[in-house]
Structure formats: C-alpha cells, structure tokens
Amino acid sequence: MAMPVRRTLLALHRATCSRLKNAEASLDVWHPVPLFLPVRTKKRYFIPPAVGVKGKRDVNMESKAKAAGIVFRQEYFERPINIACTAGIFDPYVPPEGDARLSTLSKEGLKQRTEQLRQSAASQLAIRKIKEYDSQFVTKEFAEKAQEIFIEAHNYLTQFNREKLHSLVTERCYPEMTRGNRYKTISWRFIESLEPPKVVHARCPDMVSKGNLYGQVTVRMHSKQTLAVFDRFGRLMLGSEEQPKDVLEYLVIERHLVNPYGRWRLHGKIVPSWAPAKDPIIKTVMIPGPKLEPGQEFEALNYSVPRPKPVQWNK
Template sequence: MATSMTRTFGALRSVTCSSLKNAELALDVRHPGPLFLPVRTKKRYFIPPAVGLKGKKEENPEAKAQAAGIVFRQQYFERPINIACSAGVFDPYIPPEGDARLSALSKEGLKQRTEQIRQSATSQLAIRKIKEHDSEFSTKTFAELAQEIFVEAHNTLTHFNREKLHSLVTERCYPEMTRGNRYKTIRWRFVESLEPPRVVHARCPDMVTKGNLYGQVTVRMHSKQTLAIYDRFGRLMLGSEEQPKDVLEYLVIERHLINPYSRWRLHGKIVPSWAPPKDPVIKTVAIPGPELKPWEEYDALNYEVPKPASVQWNK
C-alpha cells in the first residue's frame, strides 16, 4: 500500500514539473509561444475605405454597399413645420383704393364704407371664435394694443434686442424685419397717430389639423413716423431723422389660440397695390484723388477737387 502511494505521488510530481517547464518555455523570450489564436467569427461584407489615402479615387459607398447586399436608408429632405405661427396671411385684407385720401362723406367714400360693412360678416364670425379662446379680446381695445406692439417691436429692432424681438414678432416676421440690417444703423421714431387705429379684418383659420386655430387680425394704422438708415461708414442711405412722413399701414397681428401661453405678435404687413413706391437708396461714390507716392502726404499737396465742366443742354 505504501509502495503504491509513493508511486502515485511520484507520477503527480513528474506531471507537475513537466507542465511548469512547458509554461516556462511558453513565457520564455527566447522561445515565444502563441498567447492567443485569432478566430474568424463573422465575415465582413462591407469594409470601409482606409483613412489618409491620397491619390486614390473615392469609390461610391452606396454602390459598393448595394453590391454587397446592404441597403442604405433613404434620406428625406423636408422643411420643418413651426406650429407656433402660420406660414402666411390667410385671406388677406384688400385695402380700398384711395384710403386715407377720400372723405367718408364723398361718393367714393360712401361706396367703400358700404363694401366694408358687407364684407364684415366673415370677420364677425372669426371674432366670435377668437373670443371663445381669448375672453379678454375686444375690437375697441385691441387696436391700441396692436399699435403698442408695433411701436415696441420697431424700437427693439433699432437696438436689436434679439430675445425681446422674438416675443413681439412671429417666426415668419422676424427674418423679414432683420434681413439686410447687418452693419447698418437704424433710427426710427413714432411721432404721433393721425387717426385712431381700428380693426378692419379678422380671420380664424386652422392649419395641419382641424381645431388647430390661429387668430389673425388686421389693424389699420395711420401715423407720422421718422426713419433714417445709415451704412457701416455712417453715411445716410435712406430717409431722414428730422423730416417725419405720413404712413398708412395695415398690420396683421397673430396668435396661436389653442396655446394658453401664447400672445399676440406682429405677423406681417399688407401693402396695397396702389401704394406709392418706396424712396430710392441714396448712393455715395468715392471721388478719385491724386496718386500719392510713398513719401508724399495728401495734405501737403493742397489738391483741389476738379469740378465738372459745364455742358450746354439747350442752344
């Protein structure tokens, strides 16, 4: 019994010694052995192009993926929809020709007045819808509110307070007011109101889904204003700060009615077809001077600007 146990321990000792020797040989630097074996588990159907290769033509990845049997997801280029305001003016108000020039007692003025009363039936239905969602709405007080929004929005535009301007105008009106104003200085002032503002048109359309209502109210405003625009060099481009002008405007004020946190904002203006054209931009040109050499100065030359020669137009 003792002899058999001695033989068993001897065999285990020899096996342990041989395994330790094999491990030492595997870890020996002089005789490196494979620590892991690469196993291919999945075949790659699409190999991306190498980074940094110059002088080689880039292959079409869609055609290569299609040949490999991989389908690319189709990309849709769609315009985003903003539900905070509508995309335009629904059923815009058509101002009568000669407005603010004809008296209400004249023949043409009476015709315009009767036509306005005839078209006000649709506006009355829209006002009822607006009052269902806005209990404080009233045509008597809303015109003054619209004028305050208009004045505050233009005063904010002159100082260009972006956050406040977004709360006064809609997302449709904002790019129209700020487009082309970079590197320019705007001086605008509201002088006085020639006639009290009044509501002339109202619509309450829905968009995207039924029940998504937007209230659009058109307000007629006849006032006196001053406007002056300067370029980045401080030169006058348009208007004048001292000379006020009579301006007749039709403002469209909009609100998203089903949103309880919405507010009335300036949405746009209606420009009638019979309105006079805008004043042209005052252009400034540089008068060419003498060609100076590096060691000369302009003040030392006493150069006089040449005057154009007189031309006889009529004999």
C-alpha cells in the same frame, strides 16, 4: 569515446527534467487546458472603416454595403414645417382707395363704407372664434395693444436686439424686417397717433389639420413717424431724422390660438395697390483718393477720379 559522452548527456537531461517537475509541483503551477478552439468563421466582404479615415477619402459606402448584401435604409429629405405661424396672410384685407383722404360724407366715401359693412360679417364670425380661445380679446383694447407691439418691434429693430425682436415678430416677418440691414444704421421714432388705431379685419384660418387654428387680425394705424437710414460710411440713404411724415399702415397681427402659451405677434403689412411709390434709396460708394497730409484739404487738389479702361469681352 562517443558512448560515454552520450550517456552523460542523457543523465544530465533526465536530471534537469526531474528538477523542473519538482519545482512546478512545489509552486503549484497549473497549466489550464484551452476551452475555445480557433475555428475559421464566414469571410467578411464589408469591413467597417478604421478610426480617423472617415474624412480623408470619399468612399461610396452604399455600393460597398450592397456588395456585402446589407440593405441601406432609404433616407427622406423632408422640409421642416414651422407651426408657430402661418406662411402668409389668409384672405387679406383690401383697403379702400383714398383711405384717410376721402370723407365719409362724400359719394365715394359712402360706397366704401357700405363695402366695409359687407366684409365685416366674416370678420365678426372670426372674432367670435378667437374669443373662444382668448377670453381677454377685445377689439378696442387689442388695437392699442397692436400699436404697442408695432412700436416695440421697431425700437428693437433699431437696436438690433434679435432675442426681443423674435418675441414680437413671427418667423415670416422677421427676415423681411432684417433683410439688407447688416451694414446700415436705422433711426426710427414714433411721434404721435393721428387717428386712434382700430381693428378693420379678422380671419381665423386653420393649417395642416382641421382644428389647428390661427388668428389673424388686421389693424389700421394712422400715425406720424420719422425714419432715417444711414449706410456704413454714415451717409444718409433714405428719409430724414427731423422731418416727420404721415404714415397709414395696415398691420396683420397673428397668434397660434391652439397653443395656450401663444402670443400676438406682428405677422406682416398690407400695402394697397393705390399707395404712392417709395422714395428711392441713395446708394453711396467709397471712391479711392489720394493720401492727404496733415493740414491739407482735398478741395485744394486738382484730383481727377480714375476711370477703368474699356475692355472688349466678346466680339
């Protein structure tokens, strides 16, 4: 009985195989032979991190690369150099003591006059070099132009216009003018010029490389101005809006001479050692008080300001 069953199964198997071969031949099915055989490559010890795992864990990639035999390129943290302006004032002008107070007819005034004539020799050489790069440079006209730059820069400072202020002030002078003015209101006004501005000093230094010239011109300006600084609560901290003051200033205007698109900008001020001390700033703070009802005044209340309790930090 087992033999007839086995024969029938073999016959069925052969019939199905023949049918499959005939179907593949009719459909023109072709099984390509694989061209590449899988071969085991060199084992990698350094595996790059997966996407999205970069900020999840702190892995020392340099040590992993060294273990894998990969040499990392050394990184140099260099400080950027700004070549649009210099970092300071070269050979600053020394204002004579008692300027705008002593007359040239007095004994001390004549001494100061002779010292200015001695210092003017180096300034004349610098002015000649500046005229080689700036053909329109004239000392008399430049003094008036420097005064206009000074007035425009301070007007934009009161308006907090950063774009316009950057075009009139160098990168060295900008942080000095804007430092500490975030929560303050500045009211500045130029009234009149007591004496015509004049060029008193000029230097033409080079920086980084020979031939990279910068022009620095010191302008003496004696004018009448008003200045008032208010804090964030609207209280007066310095100066007055109504009372003008006579101000004697020595402005340093700078330009990158090699750059054909360079402009004359305010670079700084020279404060003489004999200048009087500035007025102290009145700092105000907000003291917490009681909540007032409508129609109630604070003066009517007998309110005492709470003082903090003394605390002993260390014995």
